[in-house]
Amino acid sequence: MSAEPAKFVWYDLMTSDAKAAESFYQSVVGWNTQDAGMGDRSYIILSAGTTMVGGLMPIPEDARAMGAKPCWNGYIGVSDVDAYAARVTAAGGTIRRPPDDIPGVGRFAVAADPHGAAFILFKGNSDQQPAPVAAGTPGHVGWHELHAGDGEQAFTFYADLFGWTKDEALDMGPLGIYQTFSTGGAAVGGMMTKTADMPATCWLYYVNVESVDAAIARISHGGGKVLMGPHQVPGGSWIVQGLDPQGAMFALVSAHR
Template sequence: MADKPMPTGFGTFCWSQLNASDAAACEPFYLSLFGWSADHKDLGGLPMTLFKRGADEMGTLMQIPPMASGTPRSHWMGYVWVQDLDATFARAKELGAAPFVPPTTVPEAGRFAVIGDPGGAVLGLFEEAPRPGPSRPMPTGHGAFCWYELTTREVAASIAFYTQLFGWTTREWPMDFGIYTLFLRGEEAVAGLMPMAGPEWEGIPNHWMPYVGVNDVDERFAAVPGLGGTGCVPPTDIPEVGRFAVIADPTGGVISLMRGLD
């Protein structure tokens, strides 16, 4: 598959985390599906699983704490790297974001916050702790996150929000279903926006969708049921881009598989 890395730097996606209703059920699913390994850590008294591919750190898995109203369904959340978390969080609120988690310190890693955009899609913000040496590029290839996509009914409001919050610009990309919007940082595409229109989206909330690169979309999609997951969208070609599919893990966490054109 094409090994073009995701852009890095402020205003780009830098991390993905699965918040799980049952972390113990999710872990073996993803290890088998992507060939990841698990490194179990303690985060200030909270257990955390670091997904790894060799020495590369791919993402994290956290158990959702019990809630009186019931435990939410598992969900993947992407984080955008920001230079000043406090200023970005305050600006997000000014632009109409819901402040779900205020700026919070993660020992030895940095600080994070969680917001809901004007359409309700949840997004993490991350400010990295100072570290020596240059930052490493994002991992590429099988098992690496390769794209992030906002799927929303609030197209105009979302474009206004993200362009003002992160300084992104946009480019329209005509497709069979209508207009797909690319979010750009300079000349680099950092994310996309898929409009939710039609009965097939009924009951699905606005959300950010992460994509993981795989060597063979069809083969990995076929493996999902045997691992306890569910196929949501079968392997489908995207002209000039590649092939993708959408799956759900055993607890309902949804993620996309992707193989780009070589």
């Protein structure tokens, strides 16, 4: 296994209406979109400027048959998908889709931690890593937040699996401890035991935008729903959490209200 901590390398949305979702996120985030040209499957590439940051696709029929709902997924880059899938199950997690190949792209497996929060293991055909961008760059994911079944147990699971380390721990009073974490360098996310109003454990990805207030107006205009915010967090950034028109939860962050 690599000595370097594993990092998030890609994000994509599974949705019930790909064209409507594409239009929504183009407006709200400002992403450019284009068809990936994968032939046997529909997959839209989402780009910030000329930099590809994620994708968008219809919920696969087999997943739809199993009751899958629209959701965002984070891909964690690993050195060997099959070996890491075995480590997930050994640590008490589950593999929801066994390792498989995406022709011309790489190998992946859909996994979940011991309390059910999903993530994707991924190894690309190329060892090229995403180019680093300045913190807060619009259109890029700026924060990764786990609403966990048990925050401390979740951190242990991900730290042992991926080499992540603790950063600052924030005491949020009745809401418990918010543990920020690093994948090498500055903190990239936080973990907390989920609150009662969060229906299930999940990863929530915060996309950088220029202005939270302006984005909120675009969310409402596009048929989405604001769940929380605008809210200022430690460090001064402003956040908003919402649902897109198809029901997928997403979040935005900005240095500016």
